Amino acid sequence: MSEPKRLHPISTVVNALKQLKDLIIPFLVFVVFGSKNGGFQLVFPAVIVVLVLIGGILSWLRYTYRLEEGELRIEYGIFVRKKRYIPFERIQSLDLSEGILQRPFGLVRVKVETAGSSKGEAEAVLTAIPKEAANLIQQTIFSAKNEGNSTHTEEDVQKNRDESLYKISTSELFLLASTSGGAGVVLSAVAAFVSQFEEIIPYDKVFNRFESFIASGVIFISILVFIGFLIAWAIALVGTMVKYAGFTVNKAGDDLIITRGLLEKRQLTIPLHRIQAVRVSENLIRQPLGYCTVYLESAGGSALDAESSKVMILPIIRKNRISEILSPYLTDYHFEPSITPAPRRAVKRYLVRGLLWSLPVAAIPVLFFRPWGYLALMLVVISVIVSYFNFKDAGWNLDHHQLTLRFRTINKNTIFMKRSRIQSLSIKESHFQRKKELATIHAKVMSGSGGTSGKVSDLEKEDVYEIYKWYSYTK
Amino acid sequence: MILEPQKRISERGLKVWRISGVIHSLFSLLLSGGLIGLTIAFDWPIWIIGAALIFYVIDTYLFVMLIPTLRWKRWRYEVRENEIELQHGVFVIKRTLVPMIRVQHVDTKQGPILRKYQLATVAVSTAATVHEIPALDMNEAEELRFFISKLARVADEDV
Structure with missing residues (x-):
């Protein structure tokens, strides 16, 4: 040729x-x-x-x-x-x-x-x-x-290609589509709709007819908005299903090959030796259902696509099945380490950190827009809840050559990193952390043309120093 | 407990930071000066002048005196055979380990003020991160750059 x-x-x-x-x-x-x-x-x-x-x-x-x-x-x-x-x-x-x-x-x-x-x-x-x-x-x-x-031999190649890791099932595909970001839009739409409704009830009592006419206008508009959101969600649902239909992961030689798509078939190749870290992400809707998404952080290959270097390898999977599916292929990773949580005394710092931004933000409406401004106090409550869960999900594990960090931003993330893949490791201690014997750990791995990192705040100081020592080449 | 890194950065670096602080404080001088001018011109309440003055004094004290001193005191580094360790921070102290085998390249950088004081910044790049050691003596920085790049070359692995 x-x-x-x-x-x-x-x-x-x-x-x-x-x-x-x-x-x-x-x-x-x-x-x-x-x-x-x-x-x-x-x-x-x-x-x-x-x-x-x-x-x-x-x-x-x-x-x-x-x-x-x-x-x-x-x-x-x-x-x-x-x-x-x-x-x-x-x-x-x-x-x-x-x-x-x-x-x-x-x-x-x-x-x-x-x-x-x-x-x-x-x-x-x-x-x-x-x-x-x-x-x-x-x-x-x-x-x-x-x-x-x-x-x-060529036969070998053919045989390797048939080694299948994962194939998305129809029910999984539907679950993936309905619990993706689009569903969040719907939930917020419903919330907005309900809150509108609640606000309208005192409206009618207090104001005269003309005002209630406007209020009914508000109902009308919010219904329209809600229907709009519903349509948007349906479109997002169909879009996701078309995009991820037939999602399969195969192993060929030393590469993982991901194929997906209904109208446009796409293929991604990830050389196994270029994998830098594995990240398990559980979004707010999937976590209670016991489902999560698994990403590979890769340094090169076709992963450097518009969709960034985070390659979704298992779009939706029961959490307890990750190890069963991936362990035979990513042999040096342990997917079920026992996570050591942040110590009890750290909870205060997590709460304070949440209040530090939510209190001032909530204070303005409370001071200047009474009585409705008091609704802003909801923000404080939410921040306390979020902070508490941030605290609860923080944790770490050291297992031979693997560091596992668990933390929550909005989604709960667990990142598995090999020592030989970590590009740099930092510990941070503020004045207040030192008093409580707490410290923050921050590990960076390469991903695509930049980096990605795992950061857990307020762990036991001794634990953090243990990780630091583990990473250090000077024993 | 692991020993802290021992080497400090050049004492002239402190001077350079103070100079940068003075340049910074010129902006806050402009800001509070403008505010005072406006207050006089438009007969705004007199406390604004006081507040502007206090703001200027505190700002200048922080950026010319306190922060550079603390920063300099805290800055430590150590380049060992197989890793680089950095420690810095003013209120939050950060310690970083960079293994030699992860180092991709080393740069030295120099701005106009640093050049005047014969100083340079060494920047160590890995595949994902860049770490800077600021305000080293120029000769020392050159030596360090050479040293690191030599060690990094020996320890070359994939990524």
Whole structure:
């Protein structure tokens, strides 16, 4: 397969559409605010569209790829001709995805990722090539990378690919969609609706008819808003279901491959050795149900996508099943360590920290907008509850080479980190913490082009120093 | 209990921080001066002048005297064969460990004030974080940069 090949002609349409999508706002501005005389403001966009199409065809004509001398060689460019040669051993992953335009023709979009493809951009993208060609490229590259390692025959590759970790079930998919952020919107809508209702009752008693007319207007509007939210939620529900339908995780060689999507099939590859940490996140709705989401923090591979480096590996899973599913593959992680909680005396500091912002915020309405301002005291109550749960969920564990930190921001997070993957470790002590013999621990791991971190406040000082000593290379 | 890191940063660094504090206090001078001017011009209540003066004095004291002194006192660092340890903070004291094998590169930086006092800042970068040791003697900073980069090269692992 050394002769230069072109992409499938449909890629002209794909590329042109992508460019037009970027132009849509300038277009609208031009049409709406353009001069009124003559059809100029209609002709001009038409000319642009034609130009974009011609450009798409030209760049398709110029774009060729071939596999030659252990390299993927791509040549492209209309005016400035560019050649990009990527050696096979530099290629970290090939991700195949099928868009709506590619699917009817049996085509795939191939994203070529190398370690250097930072800034969220792939090293190279083959917009539309036949599936067989993509498989051929995959096999060529895979066998080239495993040269000398004769145990890896093609059969092996095939067998490895079939090793499945996880496949989302229909009920899980529905649960995922209905407990995602969209559901939060609904809950807040219901809350807003109910609170409106409560406020309206004294309204009617106190004010005259005219006022009650406005009040009924308020009811009407809040019903409308509620219905709007409901529709938004339904859309979010369907959107999530389409996005995550058929979510599967497979293991191929030393990579985990995630496939998902109903209309547009997407694929993500995560090399196992690039995994920096595992994070379990339980949002407010899923936690009481015993469900959670598992993310991998990865440093490279196709994980550096627009969706950031946090790769969702198990979108929704019963908490007690994580270990069963992931342990065989992430062998050096322990997913069920016994967490040591923050000491009892830390609870005061957690509460004070919550009150520090909620009291002043609540004080203003209480002082200036009586009597309704007293409702702001609810904020203080909420902050106390939130602070208490922040305290309850704080904890840590040390297990050989693994540090586990548990903390709550809004969601409850548990982050599992290997000592060899932690980039830096800090402890913090304020004056008040020192008096109570408490300290804060903060561990950072690499994730994507930046970092991600676990931070737990007000743990037992001795525990924190133990973690610090564990991390230190100077024994 | 682990021993605290021992090395301090240059004493001239304290001077540089005080100078930065003075520059900072020029802004608060402008602010409170403006406020006093407005109060006189528009006959606002007299306590505003007092408040502005007190604000200026406290602000200047904090940023020129107290904070640089505390900051300098607290700043410690130590570069060992296999890790770098930093300790700093004014009210909250923070101690950080950076293993040598995680270090990706080392920079030295110098602003105009630092240059005048022959000082430099050393910045140690890992894959995820950047850690700075401010206001070291220029020669010391150079040496340190060389030392760290040499050790970091030896201990190269993946990521």
